[in-house]
Structure formats: C-alpha cells, structure tokens
Amino acid sequence: MNVHASTEDKIDDIKDRFYEELEHVFDKFQKYPMKILLGDFNAKVGKEDIFKPTIGNESLHEISNDNGVSVVNFATSKNLTVKSTMFPHCNIHKFTWTSPDGKIHNQIDHILIERRQHSSILDVRSFRAADCDTDHYLVVAKVRERLAVSKQTTHKVHMEKFNLKKLNEVEGKEQYCVEISNRFAALENLDTEVDVNKTWETIRENIKLSTKESLGYYAPKNHKPGFDEGCSKLSDQRKQAKLQWLQDQSELNGDNLNNIRHEVSRHFRNKKREYLKDKIDELATNSKNKNIRDLYRGINDFNNGYQPSSNLVKDENGDLLADSxxxxxxxxxxxxxxxxxxxxSDVRQTEIDTADLVIPDPREIGWDGMDWIDLAQDRDQRRALVNTVMNLRVP
Structure with a gap:
C-alpha cells in the first residue's frame, strides 16, 4: 500500500480520518500474503525505548513528533514494524526530504511490514543521486521473499500481433494475396484421407507464415509518449547539475540546478502538449474517415491511461498461475x-395437452364463407376466420 499522510500542521480531525481510512483499507487485505506499507508518512520516528520493538535504534531523529507517534500506534495495533529505522547507515543515506533552502533534512518516508515477515526486508536506505525532480529522495528497500515454486523450465509466451492495418492498403493486400496463393497452391493436391488435425496444422502454419512475410508485426508500444532524444539530453543535464549540487551545495550550484529544472519542466510540458495535440488530430482524422475501430481504441487509451499487461490466470481454485x-x-x-x-440420453417424455378450439371447424359448418364469417362478432375473430378459410384447400 502506498501512503501519503497529512503534514504535521494539519488539524487532528484530518489526521484521525486519515488513519481511520488507512485502517479500513488495511483490514481488507488477505491474511497470508506479505503486507508492506510505504510512502510519505510525514512522520519523524524517534528512538524511544517505549516504542520498541516496533521501531529500531537507527532512526535519524531522537524524539518522535505527533505524526511519528500516530505511525507507531498504528503499526503496534496492526502488528507491524517500521523497518526504515532498523538499518545502520550514514545520515546522508537516511535523509528522505530536504527543505528548499537545503538546510533542514528529515526522515519522513518510511516502510512498514508485518512483524512475522520482517526478515524479508534486508535493507532500507535513500539514494540522493536519483533524479526525480522533487524535494524527496528515492527510498529503496531490498526485499527477499521465499516462494514455493515448481522446478519447471519456463517458456516465454510471445504476444506478438500481426499488423492487420496493412490489409487496408492496396499494396499490402496484394502482397498478402500473392503469398497466400503461392503457399496454398501446394495444398491442393493433398490426399483427402489425411488426418484432419494434421491438415489443419499445415493450413494454420501456412497462414501464419504468409501473414508474417507480407504484413509483419505491430511495433512495440512506446509507454513514454513524446519522450525524444532532446528530452533525454535535458534529463541528463539535470542529473549532472543535481550531482554537482550534492557535492558542493553552494548558492551558485543551487541556482544552476533550479534554472535547469525550470527548463526541463518547460520542455517536458511543451512536448506533452504537442503529443496530446497530435493524438487529438489523429482521432479527428479517424472520425472523419469513419475508422471506428481506431477511433474508439484511441478514446479508450485516453480514458484508461497506461494499463500494465499481465499473463497471470487463475486456476479452478482461484489461485494465480504464473508458469507458462x-x-x-x-x-x-x-x-x-x-x-x-x-x-x-435420459430425456423425460412429457405429455403435451392441446387446448380446445374456440372457433368451430369450418368443415362442420359448410363452405358458405359469408355465413361463416357472420358468426364472428369481433374484428379479431373475423380476421382469424378469413385467414383460416384462405388456407383451406377444397378436396
């Protein structure tokens, strides 16, 4: 669970509501899987002996503030431990937040785990050199989980898709027709007594090979739209400026870092706007040309955003399967x-009862159609009688 708690200056009611919601979500977790809480708790956790063994002796702060006490109380009630306070490191590797002026350093980002699985986390420390363009530092934890898996050779499942859009082009369609005709010309003289399964395998392989040669596959989707070579260069410049500032936190290096940050943010923002404009123009073109499939696919990409793909399925018991x-x-x-x-095979024979005729059989009345129709006083009865007379055949 990723957590972003309220700051220290918020009123107590807001903090209480946050921890009530946190407890409500935490209780929905299953019992046996590993549960890890991490994020910006905005809490200074100290080294008080009364809070042990929930906390450790390697915290950056000596005394806990109000948010720190709330975190410890929640961890104690849920049988959790604050693992970010249990590993010896230099103070520069315990900082998780730095004030804008670079003079105040706090450890307010923490990682919590259940006490019965606390040995699964091997180390927790922050990395100052990681360029995230934020006042927080990257906190990394080494996690080791023991899993019971079957010792089978895993095979990668290829999810490549053929580029069927080329069939809309005249050249692609002709090339596919030529490929499929040449490959199936050899199948016309096959013996009709060959096994059906083998014949189908041959047909399927020929179709796949023809499609691969003429159409090819879809290009892998880029999950970083608008991120070109210029963005990569500016990102490297920002990283170098931050490393220089970390080595020498002078006013000149700080101003240089801020200027590069503003330039990079402006460039990224303009690139994102250009990307969105191109996507909107593409949707407008698909709507004008009535490419309904591409139009709705683009709209769904906007609405859903990035969706990570997963090849996991569930078995009959509801357990996840990861092996291909x-x-x-x-x-x-x-x-x-x-x-x-x-x-x-066992089908019950039911007796069907027929209802009695409300309208008398015309053969019993005679073949005087007009006298027979006069018997019907209602319009619906007359229409039914006329239809019956028209369908009868005189012997």
Missing part, C-alpha cells in the same frame, strides 16, 4: 469444458 506451461494447460482445459457438448 500451467497457463496453457489451464486454457486448454477451460475451452475443452466450454466447447465440448455432452449429449443427454
């Missing part, structure tokens, strides 16, 4: 149960 071999077996069993229809 087990995943393929799961899909095979699922579709075999879904597509195979088993005949039911």
């Amino acid at each position: 071999h087990n995943i393929l077996n799961r899909w095979r069993n699922y579709f075999s149960q879904l597509m195979n229809v088993h005949r039911v």
Whole structure:
C-alpha cells in the first residue's frame, strides 16, 4: 500500500480520518500474503525505548513528533514494524526530504511490514543521486521473499500481433494475396484421407507464415509518449547539475540546478502538449474517415491511461498461475469444458395437452364463407376466420 499522510500542521480531525481510512483499507487485505506499507508518512520516528520493538535504534531523529507517534500506534495495533529505522547507515543515506533552502533534512518516508515477515526486508536506505525532480529522495528497500515454486523450465509466451492495418492498403493486400496463393497452391493436391488435425496444422502454419512475410508485426508500444532524444539530453543535464549540487551545495550550484529544472519542466510540458495535440488530430482524422475501430481504441487509451499487461490466470481454485506451461494447460482445459457438448440420453417424455378450439371447424359448418364469417362478432375473430378459410384447400 502506498501512503501519503497529512503534514504535521494539519488539524487532528484530518489526521484521525486519515488513519481511520488507512485502517479500513488495511483490514481488507488477505491474511497470508506479505503486507508492506510505504510512502510519505510525514512522520519523524524517534528512538524511544517505549516504542520498541516496533521501531529500531537507527532512526535519524531522537524524539518522535505527533505524526511519528500516530505511525507507531498504528503499526503496534496492526502488528507491524517500521523497518526504515532498523538499518545502520550514514545520515546522508537516511535523509528522505530536504527543505528548499537545503538546510533542514528529515526522515519522513518510511516502510512498514508485518512483524512475522520482517526478515524479508534486508535493507532500507535513500539514494540522493536519483533524479526525480522533487524535494524527496528515492527510498529503496531490498526485499527477499521465499516462494514455493515448481522446478519447471519456463517458456516465454510471445504476444506478438500481426499488423492487420496493412490489409487496408492496396499494396499490402496484394502482397498478402500473392503469398497466400503461392503457399496454398501446394495444398491442393493433398490426399483427402489425411488426418484432419494434421491438415489443419499445415493450413494454420501456412497462414501464419504468409501473414508474417507480407504484413509483419505491430511495433512495440512506446509507454513514454513524446519522450525524444532532446528530452533525454535535458534529463541528463539535470542529473549532472543535481550531482554537482550534492557535492558542493553552494548558492551558485543551487541556482544552476533550479534554472535547469525550470527548463526541463518547460520542455517536458511543451512536448506533452504537442503529443496530446497530435493524438487529438489523429482521432479527428479517424472520425472523419469513419475508422471506428481506431477511433474508439484511441478514446479508450485516453480514458484508461497506461494499463500494465499481465499473463497471470487463475486456476479452478482461484489461485494465480504464473508458469507458462500451467497457463496453457489451464486454457486448454477451460475451452475443452466450454466447447465440448455432452449429449443427454435420459430425456423425460412429457405429455403435451392441446387446448380446445374456440372457433368451430369450418368443415362442420359448410363452405358458405359469408355465413361463416357472420358468426364472428369481433374484428379479431373475423380476421382469424378469413385467414383460416384462405388456407383451406377444397378436396
């Protein structure tokens, strides 16, 4: 769980509501998996003996503030430990926040874990050289989890997709037709008594090879839109300026770092605006050309944002499967149960009762159609009688 707590100067009601919501979300977690809380707690955790063993002896601060006491109380109630206060490091590797003037350093970002699994975290420290363009430093924890996995050779599942958009072009369509015709010309003389499964495998491989040769695959999607070579160079300049400021925190280096930060932020902001404008123009073009599939795909990308892909599936018991071999077996069993229809031999024979005719049989009345229609006083009855007479055949 990622946490961003209120600052020290907030009123107590806001802090209490935050920890109530935190407790409500934390209680929804499952019992056995590892639970880790990390983020900006805005809390100074000290070295008081009354708070041990929830805290350690390696905190940057000697005395806890109000937010620190709240964090310790929450950790104690949920049987957690504050692991960020338990590893010996230099003070510069304990800083997680620095004031804008560079004179005040605090350790307010923490990592909490359940006491029964506290040995899974091997180390916690901050890295000042990591360029995140923020007043917080990057906090890194080394985590070791013991998992019971089957010793099977894992095979990477290729999720490559053919570039079917080329079929909309005349050249791509002709090239695909030529490829598929040449490959299937050799299949016309196949023996009809060959196994159906082998024949289908041959047809499928020929289709895939023809599509690969003529259409190719989709290019991998770039998850950093608008990030070009110029952005990379400016990012490197900002990183070098920050390293120079960390080595010599003079006023000149600080002003240089601030100027480069403003320039990089301005450049990134302009690049993002250009990217959004290009995407909007692309959506407008798809709407004008009635490319409905590409139009809705682009709209969904805007609405959903970045969605990380996952190849995990669940088995019959609801447990996650990560091994590719087990995943393929799961899909095979699922579709075999879904597509195979088993005949039911035991079918109950039910007796069907027919209702009595409300309208008398015209053959009993005679073939005088007008007298028969006069029997119907209602319009619906007349329409039904006329239809019946028109459908009758005179022997």
